[in-house]
Amino acid sequence: MDRLRDIANSIRGTNNGATRRSFDIMFDRTEDFQRVWSSGAINPELIAELYKLSAEDVSIYDYPPANAIKIVMPRKVVSGSPDDTDVDGKQQHAPLLDIPIP
Amino acid sequence: MAEEDEELRMMAVGSIGAGFSYRAFQRGLSWNPHVVASDAGSSDHGAAHLGSGEVRSQGPMKRQLDTLISGARGIGAKFIIGSAGTAGGERNLQAVRKLVEEIARERDLHFRMALLHAEMDKNYLKKKLAADKIVSLGPFPVLTDEAIDASTPIVGMMGVEPFLKALDAGADVILGGRATDPAIFAGPPLAAGIPAGVAWHAARTMDKGVMMTVPGEETGSLGFMQFRMDHFIASSTKEGTYCTPRSVAAVTLYENDSPYHTIVPSGVIDTSGCVYEAVDDGKVKVTGSQFITAPKYTVKLEGSRFLGYRAITFFAVRDPMIMPYVDEWLAKVKVNAERNLHLQGVEPDEYTVRFRVYGKNGVMGEDEPVTQTQSHELGILVDAIGKTQSAANEAAARHKALAGHTKFPGQLNHNNASEPFPMGALPMGPVYDWGVWHIVEMDTWSEWEDIFDVEIVDV
Numbered sequence: 001m002d003r004l005r006d007i008a009n010s011i012r013g014t015n016n017g018a019t020r021r022s023f024d025i026m027f028d029r030t031e032d033f034q035r036v037w038s039s040g041a042i043n044p045e046l047i048a049e050l051y052k053l054s055a056e057d058v059s060i061y062d063y064p065p066a067n068a069i070k071i072v073m074p075r076k077v078v079s080g081s082p083d084d085t086d087v088d089g090k091q092q093h094a095p096l097l098d099i100p101i102p
Numbered sequence: 103m104a105e106e107d108e109e110l111r112m113m114a115v116g117s118i119g120a121g122f123s124y125r126a127f128q129r130g131l132s133w134n135p136h137v138v139a140s141d142a143g144s145s146d147h148g149a150a151h152l153g154s155g156e157v158r159s160q161g162p163m164k165r166q167l168d169t170l171i172s173g174a175r176g177i178g179a180k181f182i183i184g185s186a187g188t189a190g191g192e193r194n195l196q197a198v199r200k201l202v203e204e205i206a207r208e209r210d211l212h213f214r215m216a217l218l219h220a221e222m223d224k225n226y227l228k229k230k231l232a233a234d235k236i237v238s239l240g241p242f243p244v245l246t247d248e249a250i251d252a253s254t255p256i257v258g259m260m261g262v263e264p265f266l267k268a269l270d271a272g273a274d275v276i277l278g279g280r281a282t283d284p285a286i287f288a289g290p291p292l293a294a295g296i297p298a299g300v301a302w303h304a305a306r307t308m309d310k311g312v313m314m315t316v317p318g319e320e321t322g323s324l325g326f327m328q329f330r331m332d333h334f335i336a337s338s339t340k341e342g343t344y345c346t347p348r349s350v351a352a353v354t355l356y357e358n359d360s361p362y363h364t365i366v367p368s369g370v371i372d373t374s375g376c377v378y379e380a381v382d383d384g385k386v387k388v389t390g391s392q393f394i395t396a397p398k399y400t401v402k403l404e405g406s407r408f409l410g411y412r413a414i415t416f417f418a419v420r421d422p423m424i425m426p427y428v429d430e431w432l433a434k435v436k437v438n439a440e441r442n443l444h445l446q447g448v449e450p451d452e453y454t455v456r457f458r459v460y461g462k463n464g465v466m467g468e469d470e471p472v473t474q475t476q477s478h479e480l481g482i483l484v485d486a487i488g489k490t491q492s493a494a495n496e497a498a499a500r501h502k503a504l505a506g507h508t509k510f511p512g513q514l515n516h517n518n519a520s521e522p523f524p525m526g527a528l529p530m531g532p533v534y535d536w537g538v539w540h541i542v543e544m545d546t547w548s549e550w551e552d553i554f555d556v557e558i559v560d561v
Contacts (some may be wrong), residue, residue, distance in 0.1 A: 016357050017147050018536050019240030026348070051469055063361040065351035065378055072359055076469070078241065080148025081535040082409065082487060085458065085467040088146045095471050099140050 005097040006043075007032050013093040016072060016081040021089040023071040023096060030036040033067035041101050047071055071096075110294045110329040112287060112351075113339065115140040116311025116319075118166050118183065119159035123322035123340050127353040130324050130339035131173050137290045138174040140310050141283050142198070143185025144406055145536075146357075153406035153534030155193025164201045168209070171202065171275065175211055182265065182276040182286060184218075189255050189404075190280025192221040198277055206561045213275050216268030219555040220257040220279025222403065224250050226553060227542070235543045236403070242539050243407075249537060256405035256538050261367030264554040265289030271558050280404065282366045283309040291329040302333035302371045303391030306364050307353045314338075315426045317348045337385040343414050344384025351378045367402075367550070369395040399547050405538025412530035413494035415502045417519035418480045424510050424518065428480065431510045431518075432457050443497060452490070453497035458483040484527075491529050498527035 004025070012024040026040070027033035033065055036042065041061075044058040051058075051073060059072040077083045115122050115134040119142070131138075143151075151158060174181040187194025199217060206212070228247050230236050234244060243249060250256065257280040266289050278286060287305035292298065307314050308325040315323045315338035323340035336345045354373050356362040362374040372392040381387045387517045424431060435457075440450055461477035463470035484501045488494030506519035544550060 012151060014357055015122070016359055017239070018145065018539055020359065022357070022359075024352070026352065048473065061361055063351075063355055064216070065373075065376065066348045066355055066361075068355055068361070070355055070361055074240075077467075078536055078539075079146070080150070080457065082454070082485075082533070083467075084148075085463075086465055087148050091465050092469070094466070095469075 001102065003097065004036070004099040004101055007036060007101055009101045010091045011096060013089055015079050015089045016067070019075055021073055021092060023093055025069045025071070025096070030067055033064070033069070035063045036101055037069055039102050040067055041092040041099055042071070046099065047073065089091050108330065109133040110137070110291050110296060112137040112139055112290060112308065112324040112329070114287065114308040114311045115170065116313065117144070118142045118170070119163040121162065121166070121322060122312075122324055124169065126323045126340035127138050127149065127169065127173060129341065131177055133326060133339070134177065135326070137180045137181050137182060138170055138529065139182040139287050140170070140311070141185055141208060141286050142183040143188045143190050143194070143280065143313040145189070145408060149406035149536045151187070151194065151406060152189035152191050152257065152404065154532060155191060155197070157187040157194055157197045160197070160201075164205070167201055171205055171211065172209055173531050175213060177275070180274050180276070180290065182278070182289070183306070184278035184281030184283075184286030186277050186279060189257070190220050190278070191255050192219060193281045195219065195277060198408040202275065202277060203561060211561070212559055214271070215275040215277065215561050216273035217557040217559065218260060218273060218276065218281070219557065220260055220281070222256045222258050222553060224256070227403070230542050233511055235545075237541050239275045239402070239541060243537060245538065245540060251373045252407065253410050253537055256403055258542070258553055259367070259402040259404065259551065260554045261285045261399075262288045263550050264369070264556050266293055266381035268558070269293045269558045273558065275343055282402070284364065284371065285366055294329070296329045296331065298393035299391040300329060300332065300334050301446050302366070302393045303373055303376070303388065306371050307336055307388070308352055309333070310353060310356065313356065313508065313509070314345055314350050314353050315343050317343065333387055333389045334391070335381065335385050335387050337383070345386040347378035347380055347386050349353040350386045350388060351376070354439070358448045367399055369393055381382070387519050395396045399544040399550060401542050401544070401550070401553070403538050403540045403542055406534040407537025409533045409535055411491040411494045412533045413486045413488065413491070413527040414530060415484045415498045415525060416481065417484070417502050417505060417521055418479055418481045419518055420520060421515060421518065422478065423514075425475060425477070425480075425514050427510045428459065428462065432459070432461070432505075432506065435501060435505045435508045438508050439501040439513050439533040442504055446500070448493055448494065448496050451491040453486055453488040455497050455501050456485040458485055486527070487533055491531070495527040495529055
């Protein structure tokens with residue numbers, strides 16, 4: 001089975017302000033975007049498990065103009081506070097790379 | 103906007119100080135922009151620059167400001183920045199003003215300049231707090247009069263209104279304090295009569311400069327925008343770079359909760375009905391942009407809170423026998439270091455120490471899914487925050503020293519801490535985090551004039 005890293009063209013992780021983070025998963029080809037989105041492989045339950053959150057805290061949007069899927073979640077630690085490990089959230093995407101895509 | 107010239111043109115630099123291609127800038131100037139603009143700051147890197155008043159990359163910034171202002175004024179274009187000096191506080195703004203005035207003197211440039219002040223009056227905020235007009239945007243300390251007083255300082259993110267006031271006063275150079283990103287770019291098109299939907303959406307699209315272009319950041323290109331009455335056209339100034347419908351559409355996705363909606367103080371940019379189409383020469387035409395005016399004018403507040411002083415140091419371990427025990431071992435190091443510091447008169451309530459274990463979970467912390475590290479070596483950053491700089495320095499240094507001397511089960515060697523070169527603890531100075539991350543609601547639409555002062559200076 002393909003993994004997300006085999007299909008996506010970019011996975012852009014960043015802060016959404018100091019209290020939230022997001023991942024913009026983009027695809028070169030519209031059919032790849034549609035395949036991944038319609039498969040339901042990227043869903044709140046899975047993302048919650050990968051990031052140790054509850055599913056209600058995870059929002060997922062499709063954005064056809066950019067062949068993109070957007071994941072938004074709260075940060076557990078406010079950006080730049082002493083317990084933060086990644087101030088702008090640039091390297092938190094690794095758990096997404098191996099999501100299996102049917 | 104001149105009548106024969108049915109569009110307003112603007113060129114955007116992503117972030118002053120980060121660098122851009124000089125040739126791409128010159129090529130963009132040859133397309134005759136009416137305005138050169140840049141978002142010169144961000145809160146993405148924490149509260150440090152707001153708290154300290156320091157400006158990131160001040161040296162390169164002067165060089166780049168010089169290029170931008172000389173270039174823009176040379177063709178009669180206006181020059182606009184917002185969130186000046188990284189954080190857009192008063193000290194950040196004044197530092198940038200000083201650079202601009204130096205450049206004007208050195209180049210014998212003369213212009214009308216507007217300074218848009220974003221730092222909030224604390225008595226005003228206390229009144230709004232008492233009137234229940236301030237709402238928290240997350241897990242922040244409860245806002246009190248004391249917390250407002252203790253903040254070092256608090257800025258409001260201005261909308262487009264102060265920029266419009268500055269343009270109306272005839273300013274050719276505008277230095278804005280902390281601003282909502284698209285507001286920095288929306289003033290000139292709105293002043294020229296471009297409908298709000300087009301003006302705001304195009305502004306939002308160019309507020310990251312090069313981001314709307316392909317291949318993207320590494321090219322140092324600049325974003326170029328043509329604002330027209332019922333659409334906008336986005337392009338890229340560096341030879342060989344271009345815009346695609348997807349690269350342009352992807353900007354509203356970035357750092358935003360909803361890909362179709364961007365909130366600014368006066369309303370919401372709605373791109374849900376937009377059509378993005380490729381036109382000739384790697385340009386993209388966008389139609390269908392809407393702007394929905396908000397029922398109330400609201401301003402986001404950002405305030406930094408002083409936490410103490412930081413000192414760091416670093417060491418690494420390579421002993422394979424320590425790997426299974428690293429957490430337990432570091433816990434023991436803390437106990438030993440605490441005792442050692444006590445003997446030196448530095449008590450536990452004067453400092454906190456965090457070990458950041460790179461090779462294990464330094465990047466993701468408790469979210470790290472890999473529970474058993476496969477690394478054969480680990481880099482450990484010792485991060486100490488003290489009530490005084492000296493307490494932080496001692497705490498960091500002693501934690502490293504005691505890591506060297508704290509045993510783990512089966513240890514054969516006599517010291518566990520390797521250093522790449524002799525280093526004590528490095529003092530990092532004051533530490534700030536976000537103490538205020540709130541929204542304040544205005545009672546009337548024009549109340550922004552009470553909090554964002556527009557100062558006109560003839561240079």
